[in-house]
Amino acid sequence: MSTSSFSARNLLLVSSSRFDGGEMFGHCQAAVQAHFAGVSKVLFIPYARPDGLSHEAYTAGIATAFNQMGIEVVGIETYADPKAAVAAAEGIFIGGGNTFVLIRDLYENGLIKPIRTRIAEGMPYMGSSAGSNMAGMSISTSNDMPIVYPPSFEALGAIPFNINPHYPRSEDNRHMGESRDQRIREFHHFNAQPVVALREDGLLKIQGNSIALHGNLPVRIFHQGKTPEDLMPGADLAFLLEE
Amino acid sequence: MSTSSFSARNLLLVSSSRFDGGEMFGHCQAAVQAHFAGVSKVLFIPYARPDGLSHEAYTAGIATAFNQMGIEVVGIETYADPKAAVAAAEGIFIGGGNTFVLIRDLYENGLIKPIRTRIAEGMPYMGSSAGSNMAGMSISTSNDMPIVYPPSFEALGAIPFNINPHYPRSEDNRHMGESRDQRIREFHHFNAQPVVALREDGLLKIQGNSIALHGNLPVRIFHQGKTPEDLMPGADLAFLLEE
DSSP states (O other), rough: OOGGGOOEEEEEEESSSSTOOOOOTTTGGGHHHHHHTTSSSSEOOOEOOGGOOOOOHHHHHHHHHHHTTOOOOEEEOSSSSSHHHHHHOSSSEEEOOOOOHHHHHHHHHHOOHHHHHHHTTOOOEEETTTTHHHHHSBBBTTSSSSSOOOOOOOOHHHHSSEEEEOOOOOOOOOSSOOHHHHHHHTTTTOOOOOOEEEETOEEEEEEEEEEEEEESSSSEETTTSSOEEEOOSSSOOOGHHHH | OOOOGOOOOEEHHHHHHSSOOTTTTTTGHHHHHTTTTTOOEEEEEOOOGGOOOOOOHHHHHHHHHHHHHOOOOOEEGGGGGGHHHHHSSSSEOOOSSHHHHHHHHHHTOOOHHHHHHHHHOOEEEEETTHHHOOOOOOOTTTOSOHHHHOOOOOOOOOOSSSSEEEEEEEOTHHHHHHHOOHHHHTTTTTTTTTTEETTTEEEEEETTEEEEEESSOOOEOOOOOOOOOEOTTTTOOOGGOOO
């Protein structure tokens, strides 16, 4: 499915569920509420299991945070048939955690195509961290540790670029491991799609071919073979959706 | 091949090629020289390509650094038959860079089994960063970005544990992404083997069933379901090689 099949897409892609130690989704509450306005119940997919949380415990935590925003949540683990749950969902939220565990479980449950279909139909999709990686073309710009081997790195492809969440505000210069920018340059030796690096207060709202950055910090955009550019909220980002 | 087949192994596993911005291998020069004493030429495997360096350019840089230590180097890219090069090597060094590119190219060139065989025979093997990850059971404790999809995460398995290189001296507490310790805890939700986290001046010298830590900073050892422990150079680490 080409990403141009997604002219009805309605995506909210959040870098991090927390910012500067604040309340969960406190930095993006208004955007989350607007995104799911009119949705009676959001289907939550807890497969990324941060800190190895059980699906039930992860869903319970998200439900508490969403209920405080006036949004009802049901976890996909409560359905005997997860494909049917996706097919019937009014809105889907995929939470953060480990991207490799997440994508493995999405493939093993046969959910990649069903979620693509629902996004193409215009169902509101929200991702946070690993869930935002999943909206991109591949998980190859994840920051996570590859703790399980998934059947593919190919993600939902609802946008013609990759996300890099938790983009740092500064680098520890004593550290001799690769910097984030170096990692993304290395990505571009093997992959052509742009990478949108979201700092931790950042989120993208994408409706069809319009795209808006929310937050106070710039987004860093990496194009293959070019110097990365920082763009502030309010800048025209529509070029990212051209194919 | 069980790791107990490696009773003749002779490994030097370095966390980082540089420490605190010093000369390449300056912090471990004596250990490298002792490791390759009597080896007329070390076979260098440049597949990890840091910053996308060509094989030739990467080998040239390593050859310069090794020549200053009195060690001759030849790059595997100069051989028409890389398997034959491994079979004939007196010593092998796998350098750092991107672990996913490295393991993909090792599998694509059919080199996993030949290198295992040579290590089992007692040929000196050195790894730095990604090359140290390769000596472990899997690359699932790599810090690298998954920029290409390899056919497997299963590594050489010359030791019954995993390596985590570039283990940080401190964490940026404002950062809401996963900490290194959290990532390794998540690894242990899905994998049983211990993880040895090497700070940047650290290296392990492993001969048969003896193991020594060099450097000035402690190594952090993570066991599944237990609190991690910091051990200083000189501590008894032989328990890591028991199976």
